Amino acid sequence: xxxxxxxTKDFGKKRALNNLSFKVSPGKAFGLLGRNGAGKxxxxxxxxxxxxxxxxxxTIDSHSPRENTRRIGYLPEERGLYPKKTIxxxxxxxxxxxxxxxxxxxxxxxxxxxxxxxxxxxxxKLDTLSKGNQQKIQLAxxxxxxxxxxxxxxxxxxxxxxxxxxxxxxVSEKVKxxxxxxxxxxxxxxxxxxxxxxxxxxxGAAVLTGNLREIKxxxxxxxxxxxxxxxxxxxxxxxTRGFKPEEIEESGGGFNVRISDPEQRDxxxxxxxxxxxxxxVFSIIEPTLEDIFIEKVGQANESV
Amino acid sequence: MNQFKTVFKFEYMGxxxxxxxxxxTIIITAAIILASFIPKVSDIVSGxxxxxxxxxxxxxFALGENTEGMVLTAQMLSEAAPDYTWExxxxxxxxxxxxxDETYAAVFFYNGGDTYDxxxxxxxxxxxxxxxxxxxxxxxxxxxxLIRGLGPDAQTAIDLISAMEVKQNHISVSGNFEQNYFLAYxxxxxxxxxxxxxxxxxxxxxxxxxxxxxxELLITSAKPWSLMFGKVLGVGAAAITQLIWFFVVxxxxxxxxxxxxxxxxxxxxxxxxxxVTSPFILFSFVVFFLLGYFIYAFxxxxxxxxxxxxxxxxxxxxxxxxxxxxxxxxxxxGSMNSVDxxxxxxxxxxxxxxxxxxxxxxxxxxxxxxEVLISMVLSLGGVILMGLAGAKxxxxxxxxxxxxxxxxxxxRMLTRR
Numbered sequence: 001x002x003x004x005x006x007x008t009k010d011f012g013k014k015r016a017l018n019n020l021s022f023k024v025s026p027g028k029a030f031g032l033l034g035r036n037g038a039g040k041x042x043x044x045x046x047x048x049x050x051x052x053x054x055x056x057x058x059t060i061d062s063h064s065p066r067e068n069t070r071r072i073g074y075l076p077e078e079r080g081l082y083p084k085k086t087i088x089x090x091x092x093x094x095x096x097x098x099x100x101x102x103x104x105x106x107x108x109x110x111x112x113x114x115x116x117x118x119x120x121x122x123x124x125k126l127d128t129l130s131k132g133n134q135q136k137i138q139l140a141x142x143x144x145x146x147x148x149x150x151x152x153x154x155x156x157x158x159x160x161x162x163x164x165x166x167x168x169x170x171v172s173e174k175v176k177x178x179x180x181x182x183x184x185x186x187x188x189x190x191x192x193x194x195x196x197x198x199x200x201x202x203x204g205a206a207v208l209t210g211n212l213r214e215i216k217x218x219x220x221x222x223x224x225x226x227x228x229x230x231x232x233x234x235x236x237x238x239x240t241r242g243f244k245p246e247e248i249e250e251s252g253g254g255f256n257v258r259i260s261d262p263e264q265r266d267x268x269x270x271x272x273x274x275x276x277x278x279x280x281v282f283s284i285i286e287p288t289l290e291d292i293f294i295e296k297v298g299q300a301n302e303s304v
Numbered sequence: 305m306n307q308f309k310t311v312f313k314f315e316y317m318g319x320x321x322x323x324x325x326x327x328x329t330i331i332i333t334a335a336i337i338l339a340s341f342i343p344k345v346s347d348i349v350s351g352x353x354x355x356x357x358x359x360x361x362x363x364x365f366a367l368g369e370n371t372e373g374m375v376l377t378a379q380m381l382s383e384a385a386p387d388y389t390w391e392x393x394x395x396x397x398x399x400x401x402x403x404x405d406e407t408y409a410a411v412f413f414y415n416g417g418d419t420y421d422x423x424x425x426x427x428x429x430x431x432x433x434x435x436x437x438x439x440x441x442x443x444x445x446x447x448x449x450l451i452r453g454l455g456p457d458a459q460t461a462i463d464l465i466s467a468m469e470v471k472q473n474h475i476s477v478s479g480n481f482e483q484n485y486f487l488a489y490x491x492x493x494x495x496x497x498x499x500x501x502x503x504x505x506x507x508x509x510x511x512x513x514x515x516x517x518x519x520e521l522l523i524t525s526a527k528p529w530s531l532m533f534g535k536v537l538g539v540g541a542a543a544i545t546q547l548i549w550f551f552v553v554x555x556x557x558x559x560x561x562x563x564x565x566x567x568x569x570x571x572x573x574x575x576x577x578x579x580v581t582s583p584f585i586l587f588s589f590v591v592f593f594l595l596g597y598f599i600y601a602f603x604x605x606x607x608x609x610x611x612x613x614x615x616x617x618x619x620x621x622x623x624x625x626x627x628x629x630x631x632x633x634x635x636x637x638g639s640m641n642s643v644d645x646x647x648x649x650x651x652x653x654x655x656x657x658x659x660x661x662x663x664x665x666x667x668x669x670x671x672x673x674x675e676v677l678i679s680m681v682l683s684l685g686g687v688i689l690m691g692l693a694g695a696k697x698x699x700x701x702x703x704x705x706x707x708x709x710x711x712x713x714x715x716r717m718l719t720r721r
Binding site: 045048049050051069072074076078079080081082083085093094096097098099138141 | 306307310311314318512513516517518519520521522523524525526703
């Protein structure tokens with residue numbers, strides 16, 4: 001269990017973290033979400049013991065992070081290695097620093113690069129690779145000693161779809177294999193794909209924390225998708241004038257109707273029946289993580 | 305400890321494979337080998353010239369009208385200026401032309417009084433040495449001329465002056481000054497360049513790890529003290545490897561060319577032979593080299609960690625470089641004037657200066673063995689303190705990005721708990 005309790009960190013006059021707390025259950029994938037500058041990387045750097053918090057603490061299975069370095073595989077946000085050294089040299093070096101024997105590190109490096117479809121880069125120098133391929137190497141290095149915990153800071157940023165797919169596949173395997181994974185990202189679909197738990201932070205403080213499925217279930221289902229026979233424009237005008245939803249917009253063959261309260265669903269159905277609209281589809285849409293994120297971060301900023 | 309070993313091995317091999325290190329090793333090796341063969345090659349070249357006087361080393365002398373009665377022989381001139389073989393020249397000759405057409409390397413013309421003309425190419429340092437000897441001869445001839453004017457008894461005085469020969473017997477209780485000074489100068493010079501060169505690599509290496517963003521991965525994979533000590537000791541071991549290699553080359557070249565070197569540059573050969581066969585000087589050189597290297601390596605590594613751009617490196621390297629330069633100048637110039645001065649004595653016990661200054665005192669026989677040993681112990685203490693302070697700065701410094709740390713910030717890093 002990773003426990004982050006009341007972390008506060010100031011950089012000069014700027015408060016980067018403000019009493020931030022959350023827990024990451026073992027064997028789960030955890031998404032740390034926030035806008036740029038929200039405090040995600042600062043929080044991760046404190047977890048990694050790169051610098052200390054001004055107050056609050058981090059424990060990993062009740063021990064300080066310093067005692068757990070080798071259990072954590074880390075992909076920093078600012079990626080970099082030795083530009084003039086070969087990939088295999090660097091992977092063996094980091095592997096040895098993380099407690100592997102040279103031959104074990106070499107074997108793991110070869111296996112990982114095979115999974116990442118990057119075997120041909122083993123003997124090449126880092127600065128001869130593209131940015132995307134360098135990122136794959138970085139992920140392979142984070143996984144070199146098959147750590148129990150993986151902390152990935154913006155792992156998919158700057159990747160093309162093919163490489164992003166390859167990386168997602170590998171991370172997905174780690175999640176299935178029971179590794180604890182912390183993601184920091186603002187790419188909501190990717191987080192939604194992997195994460196069991198999330199923490200949305202804004203201005204250094206948590207604005208929403210918990211199990212993603214429960215959050216989504218508890219979240220008001222205010223979006224309804226409808227498809228009906230007849231003139232679409234006329235239908236849109238009728239609903240807009242007669243029912244007065246918060247928002248209505250065309251989507252696919254029908255409309256997304258946004259209501260202010262889930263209780264209004266019955267009212268919408270009654271309106272459709274009263275106006276003799278021939279309904280083909282009436283579907284309640286589960287909120288996406290992006291919807292939740294925009295709403296939460298938006299609310300937090302309004303209150304600020 | 306395993307992390308330290310891993311970093312040590314990585315840095316050692318990295319430095320040995322570094323192109324600048326390899327180029328420097330090859331150039332210095334080639335320079336040592338070439339320098340040792342120069343006397344031999346020079347002998348062969350002069351041998352091709354016909355076996356007589358060396359080309360360019362035959363000089364002429366001529367006497368003018370006002371020197372009647374004066375005795376000036378080729379032998380006297382050879383004794384005064386032994387770098388030349390002297391031949392008498394017709395005093396009406398055009399001396400400039402004789403030099404230009406390379407008939408003579410130099411021509412000495414005396415026409416009485418206290419003035420003489422010395423014609424030369426102006427390209428050879430021997431000319432200046434020769435002029436000292438010639439001035440002495442002219443002084444004697446002029447004095448004789450003056451005394452001759454005094455009357456009949458003057459001849460006795462002239463004979464006495466002519467026969468007068470001052471012999472110098474320089475007996476130094478602490479050995480030959482020139483040889484001692486040369487030994488100290490040469491080794492301090494090696495130390496100075498080794499400190500600057502190897503420590504430059506350390507600071508470049510630390511900054512590269514920061515600019516390439518590898519540092520964040522490194523400090524989450526290993527303890528900062530393992531990273532710093534592994535780097536400093538790894539690079540130090542490579543520097544020692546290089547030094548051993550140079551020593552082997554010097555010994556081998558001395559062995560191969562000892563005869564020709566001893567003939568051509570007897571003082572230098574004497575110094576080199578003394579050094580390679582003197583266990584205490586060798587021991588001190590190695591110890592002071594290591595102490596000097598490590599104290600500055602920790603200094604450079606700690607400061608390097610506070611810089612995140614290569615162009616800012618000079619803003620922090622200036623501090624240790626000034627100390628190295630001060631030690632160097634104190635050794636070379638301070639010791640030349642007065643190796644026993646209070647300043648030199650004090651500096652020889654201060655760890656940042658002692659590796660160069662005490663070593664110089666030792667070479668010049670100004671320090672007793674116990675003084676050298678105390679200085680070594682104090683330097684070792686300095687290395688340990690600098691290592692601890694360096695580790696403290698390094699731990700915080702590696703996370704610093706932006707402007708280089710100011711001295712105030714460095715002190716804050718040191719005092720932070």
